[in-house]
Amino acid sequence: xxxxxxxxxxxxxxxxxxxxxxxxxxxxxxxxxxxxxxxxxxxxxxxxxxxxxxxxxxxxxxxxxxxxxxxxxxxxxxxxxxxxxxxxxxxxxxxxxxxxxxxxxxxxxxxxxxxxxxxxxxxxxxxxxxxxxxxxxxxxxxxxxxxxxxxxxxxxxxxxxxxxxxxxxxxxxxxxxxxxxxxxxxxxxxx
Amino acid sequence: xxxxxxxxxxxxxxxxxxxxxxxxxxxxxxxxxxxxxxxxxxxxxxxxxxxxxxxxxxxxxxxxxxxxxxxxxxxxxxxxxxxxxxxxxxxxxxxxxxxxxxxxxxxxxxxxxxxxxxxxxxxxxxxxxxxxxxxxxxxxxxxxxxxxxxxxxxxxxxxxxxxxxxxxxxxxxxxxxxxxxxxxxxxxxxxxxxxxxxxxxxxxxxxxxxxxxxxxxxxxxxxxxxxxxxxxxxxxxxxxxxxxxxxxxxxxxxxxxxxxxx
Numbered sequence: 210x211x212x213x214x215x216x217x218x219x220x221x222x223x224x225x226x227x228x229x230x231x232x233x234x235x236x237x238x239x240x241x242x243x244x245x246x247x248x249x250x251x252x253x254x255x256x257x258x259x260x261x262x263x264x265x266x267x268x269x270x271x272x273x274x275x276x277x278x279x280x281x282x283x284x285x286x287x288x289x290x291x292x293x294x295x296x297x298x299x300x301x302x303x304x305x306x307x308x309x310x311x312x313x314x315x316x317x318x319x320x321x322x323x324x325x326x327x328x329x330x331x332x333x334x335x336x337x338x339x340x341x342x343x344x345x346x347x348x349x350x351x352x353x354x355x356x357x358x359x360x361x362x363x364x365x366x367x368x369x370x371x372x373x374x375x376x377x378x379x380x381x382x383x384x385x386x387x388x389x390x391x392x393x394x395x396x397x398x399x400x
Numbered sequence: 401x402x403x404x405x406x407x408x409x410x411x412x413x414x415x416x417x418x419x420x421x422x423x424x425x426x427x428x429x430x431x432x433x434x435x436x437x438x439x440x441x442x443x444x445x446x447x448x449x450x451x452x453x454x455x456x457x458x459x460x461x462x463x464x465x466x467x468x469x470x471x472x473x474x475x476x477x478x479x480x481x482x483x484x485x486x487x488x489x490x491x492x493x494x495x496x497x498x499x500x501x502x503x504x505x506x507x508x509x510x511x512x513x514x515x516x517x518x519x520x521x522x523x524x525x526x527x528x529x530x531x532x533x534x535x536x537x538x539x540x541x542x543x544x545x546x547x548x549x550x551x552x553x554x555x556x557x558x559x560x561x562x563x564x565x566x567x568x569x570x571x572x573x574x575x576x577x578x579x580x581x582x583x584x585x586x587x588x589x590x591x592x593x594x595x596x597x598x599x600x601x602x603x604x605x606x607x608x609x610x611x612x613x614x615x616x617x618x619x620x621x622x623x624x625x626x627x628x629x630x631x632x633x634x635x636x637x638x639x640x641x642x643x644x645x646x647x648x649x650x651x652x653x654x655x656x657x658x659x660x661x662x
Contacts, residue, residue: 259558260557260559260561260562261558261561261567262558262561278559279559280556280558282556282557282558286555294606295434296606296611296612296614297555297611297612298610298611301613305551305552305555305556306556306559324611350562
């Protein structure tokens with residue numbers, strides 16, 4: 210059996226009160242696990258437990274000791290609508306996540322010296338997804354990675370997740386059932 | 401015009417004191433803008449001003465009192481979960497009221513409040529220069545290490561927390577730096593002059609810089625250029641330093657209209 214990187218056991222999580230659970234599942238090395246369910250069922254809340262954005266009300270979350278995590282948030286660049294400015298080049302953004310520019314897809318390599326706030330929505334999404342994928346973490350948390358991606362970007366993401374290195378794993382949230390079925394080894398349904 | 405004043409040794413200490421803040425404040429402003437908390441500077445400056453005035457009424461050293469009260473503002477910010485500028489607006493209003501009302505109760509407090517408004521840099525002494533230099537050393541030591549954490553917290557929220565890094569403590573540490581800088585700078589060059597450097601120089605750099613390194617350089621250059629012109633104009637024209645610097649920095653905001661990089 211694959212080494213367990215992350216285990217949820219009887220988890221109930223939320224904010225002021227529980228919004229999801231109880232539920233239990235694990236993510237093993239080499240696996241891609243899909244979290245599926247209708248909008249508002251608490252899929253993102255499960256990831257926010259790991260990123261400190263949500264509270265655990267019951268149950269346990271066990272991480273393998275020394276586990277490194279790379280997180281792609283659903284919010285993306287989340288620009289301030291009043292200014293909409295972030296003066297960082299793509300090259301500077303990927304360096305923040307310890308991603309080598311050489312590991313980026315060709316489409317992003319061509320944009321290395323462009324400011325992130327001047328990228329299209331699809332380009333920004335591709336960048337943020339690849340900042341997680343290219344990060345040297347064992348566990349990837351991808352929250353709606355296909356948002357704003359064009360068909361080519363989605364195909365590239367599918368191919369990359371299917372070829373994940375054996376020691377790595379991914380927990381993927383998506384409202385696109387077809388995408389999840391293509392990339393996930395297992396699905397966890399959230400009621 | 402008394403151009404020879406520019407070379408008078410009497411004004412060397414004030415010149416270097418202000419120069420330190422002309423470099424430090426715009427850089428802090430760049431990170432504050434990235435965190436969408438640029439109003440923090442004005443909030444901490446007003447609290448610092450109120451602390452200085454109230455401290456002088458109580459017979460405490462004004463600089464220490466200013467630092468203490470501005471630090472209290474940082475602690476209050478740490479207790480509030482929501483980010484944004486609402487709390488800083490309350491700090492501005494409360495600090496302003498305390499500063500103006502406090503100044504009515506003593507001659508020294510009134511003089512200090514007037515200095516905070518006028519920004520009389522030329523009356524700063526060796527203590528303020530030494531304090532500014534000590535702060536600059538701390539700033540230069542801490543910021544290169546803190547910078548990637550602050551940027552990652554903005555661009556990849558949750559990433560550092562998911563890996564067990566003390567994100568809240570780092571944010572708290574940064575706010576302490578900001579509060580100390582604006583409290584010290586406000587005592588030296590005035591509340592609004594400090595805020596102008598912390599707000600407008602980064603605002604221009606955000607619009608024009610092709611990347612973060614250039615933004616850092618550009619915001620410092622704008623701060624230094626505005627400061628040098630203001631120092632000369634105020635001294636030669638016998639004008640209050642604070643409003644002179646603010647006027648020049650506001651005029652420089654027009655640089656935002658220059659063509660932008662992709």
